[in-house]
Amino acid sequence: MSSNITCFSPVDGSVYAERPATSLSEARVKFAKAREAQKSWVALQLDERCAILSAAVDHLVAARDEISLEIAWQMGRPVAQCGGEISGLEERARHMLAIAPEALADAQLPQKELALRTMRREPLGTVLVVAPWNYPFLTAANAIFPALAAGNAVVLKHSAQTLVCGERFFEAFSAAGLPEGVFQLCLTTNEATTSLIQEGLHDHIVFTGSVAVGRHLQEANAKHFSGIDLELGGKDPAYVRSDANVSWAAENLVDGAFFNSGQSCCGIERIYVHREVYRAFVDRFAEVTKSYVLGNPTDDRVTLGPLVSGKAADFVRSQVAEAVGRGARALIGPGDFPADKPGSAYLAPQVLVDVTHDMRVMTEESFGPVVGIMVVDSDEEAIRLMNDSDFGLTASIWTEDLFAAEAIAARMETGTCFANRCDYLDPALAWSGVKDTGRGCSLSTHAYDHLTRLKSYHFRAQPE
Template sequence: MNAIIQCVSPVDGSVHVERTAMSLEQGRESFARAKAAQAGWETIPLAERTAMLGRAVDYFVAHQDAIALEISWQMGRPVSQAVGEIRGLEERARYMLGIARQALAQDELPLNGLALRTIRREALGTVLVIAPWNFPLLTATNAIFPALAAGNAVILKHSAQTLLCGERFAAAFAAAGMPEGVFQLLMTTNGDTTRLIGEAHHDHAVFTGSVEVGRDLQKANAGSFSGIDLELGGKDPAYVRADANVAFAAEQIVDGAFFNSGQSCCGIERVYVHKAVYEDFVAKVVAIVRAYRLGNPTDPNVTLGPVVSTKAADFVRGQITDAVAQGARALIAPADFPASKEGTPYLAPQVLVDVTHGMRVMTEESFGPVVGIMAVDSDDEAVRLMNESRYGLTTSIWTRDLAVAETISRRMETGTCFANRCDYLDPGLAWTGVKDTGRGCSLSTHAYAHLTRLKSYHFRTQPD
């Protein structure tokens, strides 16, 4: 008997949706269909492929209100904010489709007496995308649309927590008229997905998730020469310099820390503030956080929903408890958030001060509504502390002096450096990370390099 894959809603603990898992053999058949379909898909002119993919984007826009409510029920984001994910999908997908011709253009080399002398980017074949629940449309979009535009077939294995988002992608591509087999859902268990990777049915894999699972998938993939892109954990820092607009920095950093209940790979999880503005900054942060409203995410007046599960909430609660036991001070009273309850995913936001790097909350990825704030004496101290992490996705610097921000950024061990901004993906810039955050690249023209292979053409004519 096949296993049952369930999405347990953090809203009320009910089984919101469940599906029967595919068998291993059914999974293998999906890859075989993808391989057969991809050969024809790649021959369709690029303009026709991107037009079809654009119609799939239209589907998401047309159904955005229903999809937003589905997201709220599946993973807990307030419905008032969930619709923004569809807008983000549209922005990223249309951008990536718009640059496809440029990104896939062949190199124009001097012929040097030859009939043809060029380098072309050609599809890899079948791209397996393994998507997470926290931004279930956006993270999948980063890989799916450029992979399909480049002529690959795509198989999507979506998180069990957001099953309906995977089905929305399938519906969108069907509505757009995509040939059968070019895009498919892989409804397998996590164990069977890893086994299929080990059997090397794919030509490339893209995974977004935890460091631990990323390591397991990399090991499974090691038996073949197929590529694998890994976007893994983060513990992203912000640094507020003495010359910063403190009110602006506090407002933006709080949003970067607590949006989506802190469940963002590039969310702000630790803040370093120059001692000259530290007290002012902390006071402003606390005032902003206290204004959040925690509750049922389907209520349009709620601004902070539950985290994805009680297990996730308990992990964050444990970090907070350990930090306080080691001398940290918690500045938010959970009683100010009546919806917060032990043994549930409803977790009050928390701001911690008097923290150190000897505390788990400042070194482990929290993935929840908590942030630690430390005072620093100088740029050098801030740089040292920000780089003192196993992760390296983004860094955020808040200052009026952009020349100094650039100098600091050059010293940062990270994939993206922000100045006076955080927790945002610009589709024109490469999204990548260092250290345990993983490897690979999505977005920008550089993403297409990971989803294609180079082929050189060297033709000369025969003599008469």
């Protein structure tokens, strides 16, 4: 029986896109074609592969305006902010292509009178990329471009919510002249994707999404020896020290908390503020939050669009209601955001004070526009509370004392520590996490370690 993959737009609830689902038999053919095409793809010189991939980036950048509107309709981000995702894709993809020669170079070892003594990186084969909807181009590009540059074939299974984004990748690679079969797009259902993983048609998986789904896919992959990289989210904290530039920190942290309506794995979800600057910080944070505009994301004046679905918005509402019921105080009132529609995907941002770690909003990933702010009396207390989490993606420290920031960062149980910034990925630095945030690495030269395998060469010449 055939089925469809449907994207319901959070903008108005309409069907934005609908495509026939890729059946299991069709998907198996795609994997077989990818495996066969990879043999000739890896035979090309690295600079030839990178030139084709760079042309695909050019194609995506040229379509920035159309893609921005598509993103807004598919997942609700304000169109004025969507172009930045394509700029980010370009930055990351071009960086990963530029460092490929270094990352994939032979190991420089003393020859010890041998004819050849080195280690070389070889592609894994076929990499399955399971991409999310919240940053549909950035997250997918993190894996797709280095995987292809390294000589792998890629099969992309994109979220049903952003299925048109997967098609954009396919169009870009086709226009750039990528050999047929090297990049495959699978519009499979979640159930069919699990079945494909259980069959072991891939050589590696890169997944970005929830902890629950990550565990499910890891179990599906368990009987195979192929690797799986899992980026599973966060509950990222910030700490504002007593010597911080309070107004500047507040402005930046509002952006870090509410950009993309808080639907970012590395968005700020909880803030700890030293008592000496707590009141000034909270007042400024609430003031900046109230300057945001909630509404239809296709309107250039809007800075907050709907969440991806009414269900996602209701989840955040339940966290807020529980916290208020336990004594938290909400600083954003019903009249501050008239476009808020209870029960819909349109949700006003919320700032909560008088919160504790007994409340879900401080411990459970929200993935929406809500942040809790707690007062602390010392660095030691802030460190303890920031580490009191099942997640460990990023932590952010706001201070003029960078030596103190480095000492605090050394004790953070996270993959990345920021000082005086947040919610940003530097493509030259490894992107990784600890605890339930998952495992693996993207970006930097270290990303290539996960997308290749080492082969050693130990050649001795025969005696004359």
